[in-house]
Amino acid sequence: MKATYVALTIFAIIVLINLGCRHEIQFPKTSGGGSDTSGTTTPTPPPPPPITGSACSPDTVYFTNVILPLLTSNCAMSGCHNGTSGGDAGDYTLNTYAGIMKIVSPGNASGSKLVSVISNGSMPPKGHTAITTAQLTQIKTWINQGALNNTCTSSSCDTTNVTYANSITPILQSNCTGCHSGGSPSGGVDLTTYANVLIQINNGKLWGDVSHASGYNAMPVGGASLSACDLNIINNWIKKGAPNN
Numbered sequence: 124m125k126a127t128y129v130a131l132t133i134f135a136i137i138v139l140i141n142l143g144c145r146h147e148i149q150f151p152k153t154s155g156g157g158s159d160t161s162g163t164t165t166p167t168p169p170p171p172p173p174i175t176g177s178a179c180s181p182d183t184v185y186f187t188n189v190i191l192p193l194l195t196s197n198c199a200m201s202g203c204h205n206g207t208s209g210g211d212a213g214d215y216t217l218n219t220y221a222g223i224m225k226i227v228s229p230g231n232a233s234g235s236k237l238v239s240v241i242s243n244g245s246m247p248p249k250g251h252t253a254i255t256t257a258q259l260t261q262i263k264t265w266i267n268q269g270a271l272n273n274t275c276t277s278s279s280c281d282t283t284n285v286t287y288a289n290s291i292t293p294i295l296q297s298n299c300t301g302c303h304s305g306g307s308p309s310g311g312v313d314l315t316t317y318a319n320v321l322i323q324i325n326n327g328k329l330w331g332d333v334s335h336a337s338g339y340n341a342m343p344v345g346g347a348s349l350s351a352c353d354l355n356i357i358n359n360w361i362k363k364g365a366p367n368n
């Protein structure tokens with residue numbers, strides 16, 4: 124009798140512990156990932172890749188790390204310079220190195236069309252988020268450094284002390300909010316507030332999309348994948364429960 128009572132108590136404790144763990148955010152395991160794969164099963168998104176590559180020099184502005192995400196997010200949204208839309212978009216494809224180089228004169232920022240259309244205020248057009256002075260300075264520096272197709276891996280990639288404010292927000296601002304902000308954000312998804320980001324975390328789509336898992340919509344659209352450093356930061360933040368810290 125006593126043994127049965129002890130066994131039941133232990134069983135109850137185990138059940139309670141398991142219930143307590145249910146509140147952790149789960150990475151999606153089965154269906155419900157990509158919106159374009161109705162009815163099919165979506166496999167588990169891959170873990171983040173290992174962090175490799177040459178270290179970043181603080182004085183260099185790198186194409187893959189800074190310029191490509193900046194121009195993809197602010198200029199290559201649907202209907203603009205993504206190489207497939209109408210208007211003059213086909214002539215100015217701003218989510219590839221080759222396309223960007225058509226309006227860049229290496230070593231000569233002030234003689235580059237990319238700089239002049241931003242400086243004179245004609246691009247991005249009204250209604251779109253403007254390029255900040257700091258971002259324009261990065262573009263000019265990259266051009267004056269030779270407009271190289273270069274990349275680096277930050278040796279100070281801190282994937283442990285991740286916070287929403289200091290780790291996640293800057294990644295989204297550099298890579299995503301050019302499209303995912305404003306009155307009609309891409310896909311109807313705004314990524315400028317914690318509440319809105321959390322929705323895309325909880326439904327599993329943000330990780331599925333940025334990890335380029337099959338069955339999801341690869342993000343950023345048209346651009347290169349996020350760096351291994353950024354992917355590890357996002358992954359760890361999600362594993363910690365995606366806190367608003």
Ligand code: HEC
Nearest residue numbers: 196199200298299302309310312323328329340342343344
């Ligand atoms: C060039 C524009 C553009 C950029 C940059 C971009 N997105 Fe998207 N995003 C879209 C479009 C368009 C959709 C609608 C789905 C589609 O057509 O692929 C979308 C949809 C989404 C969705 C909704 C779920 C889904 O898959 O439909 C999420 C989440 C998302 N993007 C996350 C991101 C993140 C995170 C980044 C930055 C790492 C990013 N996006 C960068 C254009 C963009």
